[in-house]
Amino acid sequence: MHARNLIRGIGVVVGVLAAAAAAGAAPYQHAGSTDPASEGWALDDYTGLGGAVAPGWDSEAFWQTHGNAGSVQRYLQGITPADVDDPTGWTYTARVKANLATDILEASFGVIDGQEWWQIHLLTGAAAGVYLMNPDASKGPQLSGIDPSSDYHTYQIVFNPAGAGGTGEATYYVDGAATGSRMRGQNFNAGVAGLYRLDFGDNDRGATESDSQWALVRFELGQHPVPEPASILMVGLGGWLLVKRRSR
Numbered sequence: 386m387h388a389r390n391l392i393r394g395i396g397v398v399v400g401v402l403a404a405a406a407a408a409g410a411a412p413y414q415h416a417g418s419t420d421p422a423s424e425g426w427a428l429d430d431y432t433g434l435g436g437a438v439a440p441g442w443d444s445e446a447f448w449q450t451h452g453n454a455g456s457v458q459r460y461l462q463g464i465t466p467a468d469v470d471d472p473t474g475w476t477y478t479a480r481v482k483a484n485l486a487t488d489i490l491e492a493s494f495g496v497i498d499g500q501e502w503w504q505i506h507l508l509t510g511a512a513a514g515v516y517l518m519n520p521d522a523s524k525g526p527q528l529s530g531i532d533p534s535s536d537y538h539t540y541q542i543v544f545n546p547a548g549a550g551g552t553g554e555a556t557y558y559v560d561g562a563a564t565g566s567r568m569r570g571q572n573f574n575a576g577v578a579g580l581y582r583l584d585f586g587d588n589d590r591g592a593t594e595s596d597s598q599w600a601l602v603r604f605e606l607g608q609h610p611v612p613e614p615a616s617i618l619m620v621g622l623g624g625w626l627l628v629k630r631r632s633r
Contacts, residue, residue, distance in 0.1 A: 413462050413583055415602040417446035426460040432590055445537055447482070447598035452491070452587035454594055459586035464604070466581060469498035469544075473607045477542045479585060480601040483507040483533040489516055489524045490589035492533065492597040496542065496604070497582045501574040503555050503567075505540050507533035507597070515540065515559055520573050528557050528564040537600055543608045561611045 415421045418440035422428060428438060434456035439449050452458040469475055479494045486492035486509050495504030505528070506516045513532040517525035531538060541558040548554025549568035556566045585602045587595040 412468065412606075413464065413604040415448065415460070415585070415599060417600060418442060418448060421448060421460045421602075426462050429459050429461050430457050432456045436587070441598060443598075445480075445598075445600040447600045450586040450595075450597050450599065452589075452595040454592055455590055457587055457590060458595070459584050459588050460602075462583040462604075464496075464581045464583055466499060468604070468606070469496065469581065470546075471606045472546060474544045474546050476544070476603075476605050476607065476609045477503075477583065478539065478601065478603045478605075478609075478611070479505070479541075479599065480537055480539045481507070481533070481585075482537045482598045482600075483509055484596040484598065485509055485534070485593075486587075486595050486597065487512075487593050488589060488591050489518050491587050491591055491593075491595035493588050494540070494585035494602060495583075495588075496544075497577050497580050497584075498544075499579055499581050500577070501569065501572040502577055503542050503544065503572055505542060505557060507540075509534040515557075515564065517557070517565070517567065518573055520571065522573055522575075526565065529559045531559065537598075539601075539611055541610055543610050545608060556610070558610045563610070 415424050415426060432455060434453050436452040436456050436458040438458060441447050441449050450458045477496050483492035486507055489506040492507040493504055495502050504518055506518060508514055508516060514527045515529040515531065516527050519525040539560050542555050543558060544553065544555045546553050553569040554566055557564050583604055585599060
């Protein structure tokens with residue numbers, strides 16, 4: 386009986402989180418093992434060196450991007466100036482497990498907003514962690530030391546147009562915890578003027594293979610950082626206690 390009430394309490398939490406996500410418009414999304422091409426994304430390998438993309442299932446349903454050495458295996462989605470100029474800001478979320486990525490861009494996702502390229506990069510192996518990219522396209526500051534190959538994690542870029550004195554600022558989150566921020570002007574911007582685009586996958590032409598499993602990619606208007614796992618647990622326990630009290 387207690388287990389049933391706990392499940393009901395967690396169900397309340399899931400409903401609240403779903404409602405919060407629905408509150409922000411999500412015009413562009415990839416979910417689970419669905420082919421991103423059927424969701425409006427375009428697969429791009431301008432190198433012609435190939436790789437593989439395929440659905441998969443382990444602890445979560447996912448879409449795999451596997452890049453051969455020297456190739457690009459990324460998905461692109463065109464967006465509009467209105468999508469990134471909204472006064473409420475925007476949020477770009479990816480839930481992903483990066484199995485192999487030895488350099489920046491090999492497992493990354495980002496937003497080009499007509500001025501610069503806001504990104505998060507996942508690295509595995511000796512330099513495992515979550516990184517930004519410098520304006521000169523070199524590896525930038527580390528946001529987190531987690532190993533992105535160990536499990537699925539939720540990564541977010543949350544843009545506040547009023548941040549940094551009104552110039553605009555993005556805050557970066559890993560599993561709901563803020564790990565760093567950048568103001569406009571600190572990102573790569575070569576050749577992106579007037580370009581509006583989302584991307585995820587392998588954006589690099591590096592000498593090694595890459596492999597990632599994308600369970601969720603979502604762009605939405607407004608600022609929507611996900612709760613930290615500890616916060617979700619506390620709310621879940623609160624919901625369970627409420628249900629337990631009502632069942633007496």
